[in-house]
Amino acid sequence: MAIQVLETSAPSPARHDRGEAVERRRIPSSWPRALAPAVAAAVALVLHLALPDRQPPATSRPFAGLTAAMLAVALAAAAVQRTSGRLGAWARHRSPLATGVVLALAAWDLLTIKLAWMPLPYFPDPDRVLTAMWEDREALALSAFHSLRLLACGYALGAAAGLASGVLIGWSRSARYWGMPLLKVIGPIPATAYVPLAMVMFPNAFASGVALIAVAVWFPVAMLTCSGVADVPKAYLDVARTLGAGRSFLIFRVAVPSALPSVFLGLFMGLGAAFLTLIVAETLGVSSGLGWYLKWKQGYLEYAHVYAALVIMSLFFSGLMTLLFKVRDRLSGWRKGMIRW
């Protein structure tokens, strides 16, 4: 051989394991673990059916059906847990969590309608919330759609502005001279404090909402992009230069990828800030969306609807967070020790 192939005793080239996946496989299948969710669901169902109501019931009673469905799923999952495949491992891993969720639902049912320890109208029982969710599904879906539209516009604008200004301030010395003080002075003001300004500066509530969210997103994204780009190890730039890299290659193919973990931290913080600002913007000027719905229903003391909106919000926001983290894992899976989602 012209050049010997060396070092055969090298680490395995396999992509780094998700530690959790390894842990899951080690969980042994046992009957108590497998049946715990089913037992919990059965207890919830029995309590719900056997105990008398201490509060006026909702117009429809879907909770019994829901618990029965959970019981059926739990029994199926118990069977799956006895299998050895990936699905079985996943079911074993999630079994205690599922048990906890079912017990929490049962406790909610018990504390509200069955024992009446938590009073109406502020603490509706599961049946009321489920009924509200179903009856008002169109308004909720429409609100979620409006929220998403506003959020998407504001977030995209803010993230784009944050990325652009962050890269500029992080890379160029003169941009840093002027930009950094601006970032430091303007950035920490909470976006919601701009409400009075936004209301007079923009032609309509939607535009001012977009602007408020964009400002909220801009600061963390710009700040963390900037610090990520400014902290690129000098050796990476030196090596790239001696490989023939020009300025745009250095910025976009070296500095920005190297800063990605920091950039995603900024995008994550920006998303949190965007949710907050979205809800505030909707309760102030914009008369649509989940925040507006929440405020509206609170005004009529329809707390079942308030909870319904909170559940939708949780799914909505959590879903978007998950999406962001999926994108991050795609783009910067090479980096270890980052926050997990």
Added chain:
Amino acid sequence: MVTTQTRIETEAEVEPASLRLREVSKTYRRADGVETVALEPLSLDVAAGEMVALIGPSGCGKSTLLRMIAGLERPTSGTLRLGSRPIEGPGAERGLMFQDPSLFPWKTVRRNIETGPAARGALRECKAEVDEYLRLTGLEPFADSYPHQLSGGMAQRAALARALVNHPRVLLLDEPLGALDQFTRMRMQDEVIRFWKTRRTTTVLVTHDIDEAIYMCDRIVVMTPRPGRIDRVMDVPLERPRHRNDPRFLKLRAEILEMMHLSGEEEES
């Protein structure tokens, strides 16, 4: 596999080049105005295809000199030329490799090696050659691994492949094997020599390992510290392959050690 060797040779359209350093000096000025002379004016010629070692204790400016050849730093005075052209900034014709492999952690081994061609906009033409280098460095099974999954020796080989695939006219090695254990280090020395033999790329090796300098290089530039200057330039009149226990090797080693006042306690008194 002689065919591989010839293929690389023919693909290397770029000829090795000579280096000509004239009265090159470097003075650093701290913020408070205090000046430190890192390098006194020095002149040095490296012939095309030659492998030269810069050795000396830390602080003798050898890395500074290498960085100036790479174009990453400007000399305070003097001129540096590559062939007939003055060196005015970093460029692909002068490849650099550090003690830290400095692989881009967000790129797989393959993508790392492709960086040079990608930066020059010549990626398509170089795909086959990237594969070739992956194979020659034994990194083929790790082509899609990320740098943090590699051992120190493998990472350094990937860095070497990344520098070589770019066909530099001069290869600048800044203690490239300094962080490796003795065994990996000695095997890597052989590997660098093999690549150098196929391509005859002009090579400047900064090292503080005297054995490494004698084992690998045609000439050894011994430098003294604070301020850095050339103490002596020594030829290594040994034919290759060299043997580390060759009496002439050991004699040369003793000579250099004595020159650097490192032979032993009794001689220092």
